[in-house]
Amino acid sequence: MDAISFGTDGWRATLDTFTEDRVRIVAQAVADHLTAAEAGETVAVGYDAREHSRGFADAVSETLADNGFDVLLSERDCPTPVLAWTVRDRGLAGGVMITASHNPPEYNGIKFLPGDGAPATPEVTDDVESRLAEPREADERGGVSEDTFTTRYGQHALNFSGADLDGLTVAYDAMHGSGRGVTDNLLDAAGASVEALRADLDPEFGGGSPEPSAEKLGDLVETVTAGEADLGFANDGDADRMAVVTPDRGFLDPNLLFAVLYDYLLESETGPAVRTVSTTALIDRIAESHGEEAVEVPVGFKWVAQGMADHDALCGGEESGGFGITEHLRNKDGVCLALVVAQAHAERPLDERADDIELEFGEIHQGRVSVDCPNDRKAGVLDSLEGDLPDTIAGKGVAEVGTKDGFKIFLDDGTWLLIRPSGTEPKLRVYAEATDDDRVDELLAAGRELVEPRV
Known part of the structure; x- marks a missing residue:
């Protein structure tokens, strides 16, 4: 149980740590949380396109059913937002999603969604963590049935967006993730002519990670900027994020x-x-x-x-x-x-x-770099910055420092530098925003020099 820890958005780990036994422990904690909260009797379970995700989802479903809950299990891998919207739309007790989002295929993860479909607050995840325990069975077992979550969601999304895309040609890169056959089908249903890229099921994501960043979307950018499509979209592995490509700017x-x-x-x-x-x-x-x-x-x-x-x-x-x-x-x-x-x-x-x-x-121009930092060193590094920030950074005076999340340092020229811990990886993040790329690079270099000696 010591290996289970909820970060920014659920628990993620490599598959040597993310095991079925531990997944069942988390599912038991979710069941105990829902029982204590008297949240309801039915839970939705979804999963992404990774090789073992369906198996983990089955384990979650069995554990919840053993605790007396009825389970609606997605018939296929599905986007996280589809599960979240379904939980809220149907008034369910909550939802459990098996996904490691944009992480590479050697990772998997589990997140709990409360009844409103919003991400779980720290109070909720802390309560779930406090209830981690070996699975057990209630006096009366619930049932598990498969469901197609995308149908009702798709009707809602088309109505909500008001999309009328007749005459528009769209290229869509699913990155082999759970948006395939969902985002592209809805764009088509709205009237667009859709060219799908990487829209086949591949649990290895083509040998990379399903992260919709500029450097991973070369084919999509080329398709749109060459005039073969009016607009381009890409989703990450569980389709809760998106990237957009335009004819003039390329990756937006x-x-x-x-x-x-x-x-x-x-x-x-x-x-x-x-x-x-x-x-x-x-x-x-x-x-x-x-x-x-x-x-x-x-x-x-x-x-x-x-x-x-x-x-x-x-x-x-x-x-x-x-x-x-x-x-x-x-x-x-x-x-x-x-x-x-x-x-x-x-x-x-x-x-x-x-x-x-x-x-x-x-x-505006913005950039980000990461500095490797063990999780147990993050707090110490940030504590060492407290009261020890220089008066000038990258040649400009420090005007103000915000501490809402790490240190956000505003400089006299209107630029800013942010240093904060990653919630999902053993890294510190350094962000910068300025009016040109050269200044961003200067700020990022200064931020790295400020942090690295302290790790």
């Missing part, structure tokens, strides 16, 4: 994508936006121009989702490509949001929208 920076999305939503709606500390200040400028506010929260969509609820926000997002719209689901969703963004492009090209935003609010 997720920060700028969030800005375009928020600006588009504000054409017909009102409300604040919630962003993480690592996400661009462009969101703040757009919000202010509309008489709204941008709410800053720590990294992790559980904090974004909580902020969306606390501030009656229109939407929320993070710089890693996770976005959610409150009215749809207080969770990140790379499937429904692909339809929303495609509709925005159908009304006015995303390149034009991005150009106008940069013209009005200024360009």
Whole structure:
């Protein structure tokens, strides 16, 4: 049980640690949590496209059923947001998802979703962790039945997005993940002509990790920039995140994508936006121009989702490509949001929208590097920075320091540097935002020099 630890978004580990026995222990803890909370009698279970995910999902389902819960088990691997929306839509007690998201195939993971479909708060995951115990059986066993979660979800996503994509050609890269046959089918149902890339089931993800970053989407970028498609989308392994490719810009920076999305939503709606500390200040400028506010929260969509609820926000997002719209689901969703963004492009090209935003609010450039750091050293490194930050960094004076999540250091020239611990890997993250790439590189180098000697 000591090997089980919930990070930013559930428990993830390599398969030498992530075993069926431990998965059953977590499932028992979920069952005990739901029983204590009197949350309900039915739980949904989903899983991603990894080789062992269905087997782990079966183990979770059996354990929950042994504890008296009825289980709805996805008939095939499914996107995490589909499971999350299903839990909320059907008024279920909760959901359990087997996924390691964008991690490479030697990883797997498990996350618990409460009845509202939002990410579990630390209070919930702490309670689940406190109940870790060997599986046991209740007096009366529940049943396990397979269900197709995507049908009702798909009808909702099409209606919610209002997508009318007739005449639009879209390239979609599933990265061999659970978005295949879901995101592309919905884009097709909305009227787009869809060219699917890496849309076959491959539990090894082509030998890499299903991370929709610029360097992993070369074929998609080439397809769109060569004029073979009007727009490109990609999902990560469990399709809760997305990337967008446009004809002029190629891979669209997720920060700028969030800005375009928020600006588009504000054409017909009102409300604040919630962003993480690592996400661009462009969101703040757009919000202010509309008489709204941008709410800053720590990294992790559980904090974004909580902020969306606390501030009656229109939407929320993070710089890693996770976005959610409150009215749809207080969770990140790379499937429904692909339809929303495609509709925005159908009304006015995303390149034009991005150009106008940069013209009005200024360009932003951002970068991130990682510094290897054992988990048991992270707190010590951050503690050593407390009270020991220099007065100048990369040639500019320190104007302000925020401590909402690590150290966010604002400099006199309006740029910023963020140093924080990863919640999923033994690393420290260093982020920087400036108006050009050269300045970003200077800031990242300065951040690395500040951190590395302390690890």
